[in-house]
Amino acid sequence: MDLVAFLNGLGTLTFAATGALVGVRKRFDLIGVMILASVTAVGGGSIRDVVVGFLPPAALRDDALLWGVALTGVATFYLHRYLGRLERTLYALDTLGLALFAALGAERGLTYGLGVWGVVFAGTVSGVGGGVLRDVLSGEVPGILYRAGDLYASAAAAGALVVYLLYGLDPGLSLVAGALTTMLLRFGSRWWGLRLPVPRG
Amino acid sequence: MDLVAFLNGLGTLTFAATGALVGVRKRFDLIGVMILASVTAVGGGSIRDVVVGFLPPAALRDDALLWGVALTGVATFYLHRYLGRLERTLYALDTLGLALFAALGAERGLTYGLGVWGVVFAGTVSGVGGGVLRDVLSGEVPGILYRAGDLYASAAAAGALVVYLLYGLDPGLSLVAGALTTMLLRFGSRWWGLRLPVPRG
Amino acid sequence: MDLVAFLNGLGTLTFAATGALVGVRKRFDLIGVMILASVTAVGGGSIRDVVVGFLPPAALRDDALLWGVALTGVATFYLHRYLGRLERTLYALDTLGLALFAALGAERGLTYGLGVWGVVFAGTVSGVGGGVLRDVLSGEVPGILYRAGDLYASAAAAGALVVYLLYGLDPGLSLVAGALTTMLLRFGSRWWGLRLPVPRG
Incomplete structure (x- = not known):
């Protein structure tokens, strides 16, 4: 499980960095940037844990991880110009985090005896919940609702379904297959132009 | 309890349809419409269950209901032009759902030993919580806060108080009386022009 | 503990009044103003209790407090012109409430075995969570994210850290020291112009 813990940490810190970058672009102050970093990093998994009844949520008990989130928030606040140049790396790491959180979230749902839709919910909210909180707090409509050309929540849901x-x-195999499904769909929407339908008429 | 289960399903699917319609009108993509449908349908009861500590929430354990919500979301996405014509039917069914959720939510609050305000909260949030989440995710100020001429949260609260x-x-009698109170107040705001006061000055 | 209960009630009713005033200024109707009053008053502590797993949240079990919140909401709705004149008093009482909620929230986090960041989260969300919900429901970006010259979430976080x-x-000493830290930082931002940094470049 060492690899899973490492990837989980990497995904969480990536989410913290992307959340902090949104705060910087909105010209929030230091505490605002830190709040956005934290919410983006641990919000999705925490919603999932609250809903299944695993309290306090795993992230809140993991002080090493939260130190990482806090330091990432501060570092992004002061070094955002350098981080902003790593857009492609952040995109790749963000997709990795999404895939991992969706797969592990689905597993948590299975552990708590949920059925297919409960598991899909647990996986999806683990992957996208933090970003939704970040968007709502920033005064934006969550991107997952309308970015038809950037498969994100749907990629997480598909990965959770595979798990x-x-x-x-x-x-173990199901987690790998689920994470690969999410990554393939997300990268696929960029590489091959996969798109979701939008309403007609 | 068969009738209650049937009415509960009918109310939930109606909420799913009205949530999906909002997503369609916002030009969200398929997953966005599905998310709004789900959140509107099961969000209120889930907030109530999280707050009283009934975890995982009832809706998340009910796969048959969630299949219905998902299918309603997809059907609304593709057939929204036909559904849009049923405005009066949707209004009536939505009021039925509101009344039922408020009454059953109040009962859940009583089961968990809450006092009068806790019960009113449990009933009201069961009825209106899904719609509030839908509005916030869509970037709108929740309608229940300012639509003085369409009694909605106040009708749910009154119904919960009666229970x-x-x-x-x-x-059993209290549930029927509570649901009737909610329906009477909501229809009354349309039929007889019942209105809430708005601030002066 | 009588003094703590008294101060807790005073802080809660102050939050109810400031929440209701926001609703009045937005021209929400009576139920909208009541909802904003309630959410502002008991939202922060309730999020904290949900997250640590203390369910139902303390505020929902405290009918006397909820009667006070409801009456404060109604009174503010009808008497907002008089209340609006008490701006300085409300500012002072609001700071007292923030300081007290942050300190008591941190204590709750300690009781549930959280580490330093978990405790800081529990204290901060107790102090600012209600206001964040109020702002999001009103369609505003939460003020705590960008008001660099009015230390608020950071003052709550510092107080929780001291606890x-x-x-x-x-x-007992830690609670007093924590609350004083929060008050000193908040008043300090007004008196001496303490400010948080904002992003450069």
């Missing part, structure tokens, strides 16, 4: 379907076969 | 007052007498 | 650091020494 649900394959978990009985082999838990 | 609180009559429950000791007869639980 | 965390001194609690082992003497619980």
Whole structure:
């Protein structure tokens, strides 16, 4: 599980950095940037844990992780010009975080006995919940609701569904397959122009 | 309890349809419309269950209901032009859902030992919480805060209060009386022009 | 503990009044003003209690307090012109409420075994969570994110940190020191122009 913990930390800190960057672009002050970093990093998993009843949420008990989030927030606040140049790296790491959180979130849902839609919810909210809180707090409509050309919540949901379907076969394999599904769909929307339908008429 | 389950399903699917319609009108994509449908349908009851500590929330455990919500979301996405014509039917069904959720939410609050205001909160948030989440996610100020001429949250609160007052007498009767109170107040605001006061000066 | 209960009530009713005043200024109707009053008054502590798993939240079980919140909401609705003149008093009482909620919220976090960041979160969200919900529901970006010259969330966080650091020494002393820290920082931002940094470049 060391690799999972490492990837989980990497994904969380990436989310913290992207959340902090949004705060910087909105000209929020230092505490505002820190709040956005924290909410983006640990908000999704915390909503999932509140909903399944795993309290206090895992992230709130993990002080090493929260130190990382806080330091990432401060570093992004002061060094945002350098970080802003790493857009492609952040995009890749953000997709990795999304994929991992969706797969692990789905597993948490299975552990708590949820059915297919409960598991899909647990995986999806783990992946996208932090970003939704970040957008709502920033006064924006959450991007996951309308960015038809950037598969994000749908990629997380598909990954969680794969975990649900394959978990009985082999838990470890199902997590890998779920995460790969999410990554493939997200990168696919950029590489091959996969798009979701929008309403007609 | 078969009738209650049937009405609960009908109310939930109606909320899913009205949530999906908001997403369609905002030109959200398919996943955005599905998210708004789900949040509107099961958000209120889920907030109530999280707050009283009934975890995971009832709706998340009910896969049949969630299949219905998902199918309603997809159907509304593709058939919204036909659904848009049923405005009066949707209004009536939405009022039915509001009344039922408020009454059942109040009962849940009583079961968990809450006092009068806790019960009123549990009933009201069950009825209006999903719509509030839908409005906030869509970037709108929740309609329940300012639509003085369309009694909605106040109708739910009044219904929950009636359940609180009559429950000791007869639980079944109190639920019916509570739901009727909510319906009467909501329809009354349309039929007889009942209005809430707005601030002066 | 009588003094703590008294101060807690005073802080809660002050938050109810400031929340209701926002609703009045937005021209919300009576139920909208009541909802904003309630959410502002008990939202922060309730988020904290949900997150640590103290369910139902303390405020929802305290009917006397909720009667006070409801009456404060109604009184503010009808008498807002008189209340609006008490701006300096409300500012002072609001700061007292913030300081007290942050200190008591930090204590709750310690009781539930959280580490330093968990305790800082529990204290901060107790102090500012209600105001954040109020702002989001009103369609505003939460003031705590960008008001660099009015230390608020940062003052609450610093107070919670002081409680965390001194609690082992003497619980009562740590609460007083934490609350004083919050008050000093907030008043300090007004008196001496303490400011948080904002992003450069």
